[in-house]
Every structure is written in C-alpha cells, then in structure tokens.
Amino acid sequence: MTDAPAVAIVGMSGRFPGARDLAEYWRNLRDGVCSIADFGEEELLASGVDPEELRSPGYVPAKGFLAGADRFEHELFGFNATEAAALDPQHRLVLETAWAALEDAGYDPRGVPEGTGVYVGGGPTEHSVAAQVDRRLRARLGPMHVRIFTDREFLAGWLSYRLGLTGPSMTVHTACSTSLATVHVAVQALLTGECDLALAGGVSIDSPYPRGYLYEPGGIYSPDGRCRPFDEKAAGMVGGDGVGLVVLRRLEDAQADGDQIYAVIRGTAVSNDGAARVGFTAPGVDGQTAAILEAWAAAGLDPADAQFLEAHGTGTDLGDRIEVAAAAAAFAGARCELGSVKSNIGHLNAAAGVAGLIKVALMLAHRTMVPTVNVTRPHPDLDLDATPFHLLTETREWDARVARLAGVSSLGIGGTNVHAVLEEAPPSDRRSPTPSYQRPETSPHRDTSAAPSQSTLADPSQSTLEVPSQSALEGIDPSAGAAPEPGTSAVVLPLSARTQAQLSTAAQRLAAALREPGAPPLADVAHTLAHGRAAFDARAYVVAATHEEAAAALEALTSAPTGTSAPVKDPLGEAWVAGREVGWPSAGRRVHLPTYPFAGDSHGALTLSPQPTAPEPQPEDRAEDRATAVSELFMTTLALSAPSDLDRTYFAVGGDSLTAVFLVSELRDRFGLDLPIETFLREHTLNEIIARALNPEDDDPLGDLLDELEQ
Incomplete structure (x- = not known):
C-alpha cells in the first residue's frame, strides 16, 4: 500500500465483441472464449461488401464484430428519428454507455454532480466518411450540422450536452492508445482538482455491419482472422469494434462516501517514442520503458511487485518483440503473468486501451487471472524465459501475499505510449464485484x-x-x-x-x-x-x-x-x-446494480458501398395529395405518434434548429415550397406552419417576427 494520491474506479460499462455487457465480457474472458466472428459470403454481400473485393484471394472474412451497434434509444437522449439516423453510431453508443456507467456507479445520469468531467475518444468511421460525401444529406442538414453529427471531434461535446455535465469536456486522439490516454488525462484532472467525478474511455465502430479485410504479406493483419499475441504462430492482428467507459473519483472521496470500488488506479503516465524508432508506424523500446517506469514512480510502487501485465499485444512480429523488450527492462525482478485481450476480441483501435483496463479491473475484483486465447507456445524469438514474464494460457485464482498489482499498456501509431498501474480495492471496499450486469x-x-x-x-x-x-x-x-x-x-x-x-x-x-x-x-x-x-x-x-x-x-x-x-x-x-416526486430515505450507500435496459430501434449507418440510384422524388400534382404528403413529412421527421400532435407547436414536440433546416430543405426539394426558417420560431402550431408552407402568398413570417420584436 502507498500513500500517493490515487483514483478509484467506481463505475464501468462496456459492449465488446460477443458481450452485450460486462457480465458477458467477464464470462467470456474467464472461460477463454474467442469472440472474433467469421462471416459467410452471403452475409458480407448483403452488408454491402464489394463483390470484387470479396473474391480477392487475400480477403479474410473475420472481425471482432459488435452486434446491435446500429441500435439507439434516441428518445432517451432527446433526438428524433431523423437526427438519430444522421448521428454516427459511435456517438450513439457513447451516450448509452455513459448512461449505464453512471448508473453502475450509483448516480442518476440526469442528476450527476456539478463539474463532472468527460474525457473520451473514438476512431474513424465509415458512416462519417460517407456522410461527408453524401450530397443529399449535406443539402438537407448543411455541412456544419453533418459534421457535428458525425465527426468524432464532438464525442465529448454531445455527451456533456445531453447529460448536462459541466466539467472539462475533451475529445482525445492518440490513435490506438486513445482510450487509455483519456484515463490518464482524467486521472490528472481529478488529482489536480479540475473535477471531482470523471467519465473516461473510448469507442471504435468502423462499421456496424459485417466486414472483413484484405491480408497483405508483411502487413499488420493476420492471414487467418485470429490474433495470437506473443505466440509462436503470431502473424498479425484482427480489427474489432467496441466501447468502454469508466467512472472515476479520487480514492479518498470514494472511500469517504462508501462507494463500491472495482479497482484503484495508482499511477498513470504518457510518453512518445519521438524519432527513436525505425518508422512512424513502428513502436520504440525506450519510450515504452519510460512510460512504464514513470507510471510506477507516480504510484510510489516498485515495478518488481507487479503480478500481471495487460500488454498492448497486437500479435505482430515487430510489435511483440519491441513490447516485450521494453516491458522486460521496466519490470526487471518481477514474476509477472502476461496477457492481451486482443486475442479475445480483436484490436479495438481507439477503444483498445479501455478494453484492457476493464479486463484487469474485473480480474482484480474477482481475484482471478484469465488467459490469452489462441496461443500454444511463446514465440521463440521473444525468449520469455529470460524475461520476468510468463504467457498466461489458463484461468486461475489470483493468489497474492501482498496487494494485487497489475500494469496496463496501450501503444498508438505515431508513438504515444500510455501505462496505468492498477491495484485491488482496499479491503473495506471489496464488495460484490459485478452483480450489476447479471444476465x-x-x-x-x-x-x-x-x-x-x-x-x-x-x-x-x-x-x-x-x-x-x-x-x-x-x-x-x-x-x-x-x-x-x-x-x-x-x-x-x-x-x-x-x-x-x-x-x-x-x-x-x-x-x-x-x-x-x-x-x-x-x-x-x-x-x-x-x-x-x-x-x-x-x-x-x-x-x-x-x-x-x-x-x-x-x-x-x-x-x-x-x-x-x-x-x-x-x-x-x-x-x-402515481407519478409524484418522492423524498426517498437516504440511509445507504451507492452499489453496483443492473443498469437501464436499453431497447432502441435500428437506425442503420451510412456506408461507402455502391447503392442503387433512387429516382428523384417529384412534387405532388394534386393539392390534396401534396398537403397529405407535407403532413406526413412533419409526422415522420418529428416522430409524431398521432395527427393530433400537429396541433402542438414546433418546439413543444421536440423540434430544434437543425431539424428546422432539414424540413425547409425537404419542402423545397420535394414539393417546391419555400418556407422561411423563421416560421418555426413563432408560436404557430404545426398545422399552421404546414398551411403557411402550402399558401406562402398570404404570409410574411419574417415581417411578423420583426413586428413582434418591435412590440
């Protein structure tokens, strides 16, 4: 135990390949399950994969696939159906995962303490790229709104806005080490008093649909769709999708409030390899060693006491050799088990680090070490017998005469290395580790x-x-x-x-x-x-x-x-x-319980696959047909359930400026109707707005608005 300032993990939530929640994630890890999916040809063609690419001899139909990644309970977060379809799947999943993580920590997501910080990051997505080149979508929403809905730059902003979080809000990008870098930034913010509660983690959904990849000899991807970190058959990595967030508090605050703690983050550090590597995409030894030593020094602990290292572990020849060399120098004198969750779920890009962090936090809470799968014998070139490491290939109880300690490493293309030191929760805070996610x-x-x-x-x-x-x-x-x-x-x-x-x-x-x-x-x-x-x-x-x-x-x-x-x-x-506000008793502590059962619809995602060209819609000829079609446009766009809702005002049914831009564009493109956007600012019912759109010659909404402002 050390007296150095530390941070407690008091809440967690995640969705990973083969796991809808952390209970399933833990069972898969404990049971040594490989959750990388293999797809059939028909499945891939139906999901939009180019037939020519699919027929390539190097095409590998495998991925760490996240089922249901296009589903989203948009009403819970104040989006209508049209907005939800435009919103990038990464944004959707981060919102739901943040909600669940806060609940897991025992906080009402709509009543989180003042000044809660947000530190998140995401990967590039097919949806975002397709949105930028979708001329029709850009014409409807406008280039700025398309970017706000799809760019990963706005992940933190949407989270803070929709949950009312007023602390620091940062989207962090360090390539593959992104999500562990967000944890480092959050830990520093907590220890320096910038916030008292923080959400940190990352998401990576390159596409919510089945996808494979093209294998290139000498490249970083595996030829057979399996990732085998540090194994004699290691030949490359496999991509994957997932999302994970943790809720963090200063340890002394969490203990004072009796919070249930998964694990304690004793220290973190970030470094960069600089120019000391053979190429921009290659990792470096010295930079990784420096990050590990700095993190353990910040923790006030000796790396020789580490019992487990969750490595970056891509399963590439160069990456594995450099990582083992760097870690061996830092952990000299330790007797340490070695593992990597990429063997179970693939490489989750921006979410890779938090996937490993959550894995180790669960291991500490359960006092159980879990195996690296798809491995048989360590690669002889690594010479693990001459290092502090033993490649763990089976599940076993985590015995320890002293506090259980582990390191988590995450490395990014571009040279940014992150390391975190985790310790088991103090004895008084070790309560049931994961009853909250039970299925x-x-x-x-x-x-x-x-x-x-x-x-x-x-x-x-x-x-x-x-x-x-x-x-x-x-x-x-x-x-x-x-x-x-x-x-x-x-x-x-x-x-x-x-x-x-x-x-x-x-x-x-x-x-x-x-x-x-x-x-x-x-x-x-x-x-x-x-x-x-x-x-x-x-x-x-x-x-x-x-x-x-x-x-x-x-x-x-x-x-x-x-x-x-x-x-x-x-x-x-x-x-x-009966729906009344109740003053409930306050005799108790926050504990991990089942979180909100999301039940959103599928909102799909934009793809870059060639799509059949649909005929341009033509304005309806008959006045009554056009009136009906315009009413249906408003009903669908605003997700109204009954025609009587058209008797309510635009803002009363959840409309906003972005949706108004869309409606104005649709009225112009589909019906040849020019409706000034200022009309939506008035206290008109939707039926009145529709009537003004159909009969523009009798109305001057801008003039009416100016008259009203003068009065």
Missing part, C-alpha cells in the same frame, strides 16, 4: 426467510391505482421509508423505465442480481435505486425484508397486469407509481 445462471441467495412481501406495477398513463390523497401523504417522514412488518426491516425498492416492457426487463435483471452470491445489502439497493436512477413514466415498487423476498416480488411484477396494486400499500411507493 446469468442464478443461484439461490442464502437468506430464504419467508416474511411478507408486496409489489406493485403501474404505468401512470394506464393505471387504475388508488392514488393517496395529499392529506394522506402529509405527515409522512421520508426518512422513515416503508412501515416494516413487526420483526423485519423491510425497504421499498422503486423501479421505473420508459416503457412497460423495459420495466419488466429491469425487474427481471434486478431479481437475478439479488439472488447472486454476495449481493449488496437491501438498504444499499434501495438507496441506489431511489437516488441513482432517473425517474420515468412506467413505474413499480416492491417492499421486502430479504433478498429472496425482493427477488420473488420482482419476478411477480413481470407477470402482473398493469395497474396491479399490493393488498398492503406503502405510502411512498404509491406516491411513486
């Missing part, structure tokens, strides 16, 4: 006492609940919570979601988590659900005194009809399902 096989909780429990499920828009009157709620002490049964300590567990189906999913996931060994105390569960989650329209609650009661009541919610109420009601719970 797993469940096991009964030890506590099976049969005290009474109750549950209720309600959607206020459909509910038939007997809502307590204001007089009935007066005099309730919010700190008291539910009135427990004699001899029990029952608590209220509130749930909410955007839809009834998502509410049922949330209840199922929480029930599974509560049945896991080491599930957190119910008082902490209640506290986290009440204070660490956003409130939505579909709501439910259960009252229970044991984990088994709570799990059973939560499972009962999934089959209960909407509006069902428990025979014995809890006043705060009833106020909750």
